[in-house]
Amino acid sequence: MTKPAVIIVGADKGGVGKTTVSRTLLDYFDAHQIPTRAFDTECPKGTLKRFHPDVTDIVDINLVPDQMKIFDTLSSADAAVTVIDVRAGLMSGTLKALRDIGFIDAARKGQITFALFHILGPTIASLDEIADTAAYLGDAKYFMVKNFINNTHFFQWDEQTHASYFKRIKDAVEITVPKLNEMATEQVELASVPFVTFVANKRANGDPASYSFVLRGYVRHWLGNVWGEYDRIGLSDIVAAPVEAETPVLLQAHG
């Protein structure tokens, strides 16, 4: 039996491409036929829901009923994987809440697979987030995502500083998301469809569309590179890990 997997995509800084990474993950799991659900904490607007409306719910992660909606249903949901796109500024708070409700402990006991995709910005402040995050992680799989999609240059990082922060989290793995050109990014935004649907030249309702062949080619190439990174870290195997303990997943929301 596969244990439920929770992937948190977050950063305390805004505009670093959290939702873009969440979208690539949902496309990736769909391609691998891994049933997945998503929670968009950008309440009430919900950017992720615009692209993946069928599998996404908008929640306010600060509210106990919404925390229950996510975590009390981990074992009972049809989906094997839960992706949570955490709004800017809420990552540390969310991790703290997860610790308080016993989620981190459950992950440590092998009842849940927990992975954090920490989207890094170019500043030292972003590296400081790593130190803040480390305290909550337990045995989680920790992925530091350098996201170049927003033209980030990571100019403030020198190798030594980077390495000193990187070492603070045991088994941290770096992932690079390359840049997708602005026009292709904008066209997928306008189309409001998953990346794979754009590549297939389809509208959200499945009807044929007339997106540019060139832009679809760019998106296909870019998504292939991103998925190459997910293949490299063995993401589909990580979320397919079998249950290690006999004890059922029991989480208690404390608020």
Next chain:
Amino acid sequence: METIDSRNFLAGVRDAARPRPAGRPRGGKAWTPLFIVASPRPRSGKTFLARLLIDFLHVDDGGARAFDLNPGESALAEQPMTLAVRADIASIEGQMALFDRLIVEDGVAKVIDLGNTMFERFFDLMDEIDFVQEASRRAVEPVILYPAETHPASPHAYCRLRRRFPDLIVVPVLNEAILKGQRVRDAFPFVRAAAVPLQIPLLAPALKRYADQPHYSFADFHNKLPEEIPEGLAVELRSWTRRAFLELREFELRLLLEKVRASLGAS
């Protein structure tokens, strides 16, 4: 759990909107030829060859759409008879304007005069947007016409191109005006019958002077003798044109034969 290769999955995601062609598309051919006249070297006779090919296609089956990809030079576009449009792949908009047209399976031949400064970028882009795979699915047949030269860079780039695009037909073009009697054939190996080198006979300088005039068309010369050129030169020019067109027609037949063989092999 079933494991799949992510890149293979993406490669398999295809255009939902592509209309399935019913029989022969407008324009005649059941496939859409795309001739890319390309060399990484300057002054290798690309534009001349592109003009000759465009005029041949006009005589042969009603025409071709031509694209001039020589930034700052507009070599082909300066020849009004070719009806060539300037193309630019430096910007995404320019790439869309060009490649979104090249991928259309309308049965009308396309010819690109690819400037040497755009050589690498063009083929990188083709690779990046998966052009060859999509073209194959749409019955668009890219063929690279590669003017051969004695400079070592020429056969080197030719071999690299063949390795990079093993499914494409890359045809060396042995233009006597460029090669000046030097033998290079062995430096441009080929395997496929359709890639047999093209031989372009020498066009004497006195004739080339006429052929280089902006409103000159080889298509006009194919059948009649123009009055504005001395009769002796006109006869010679027509004779040269017929030989060059015969070479192109044989090349076209080789392409056709290869397609027939492929379809017989597939059935």
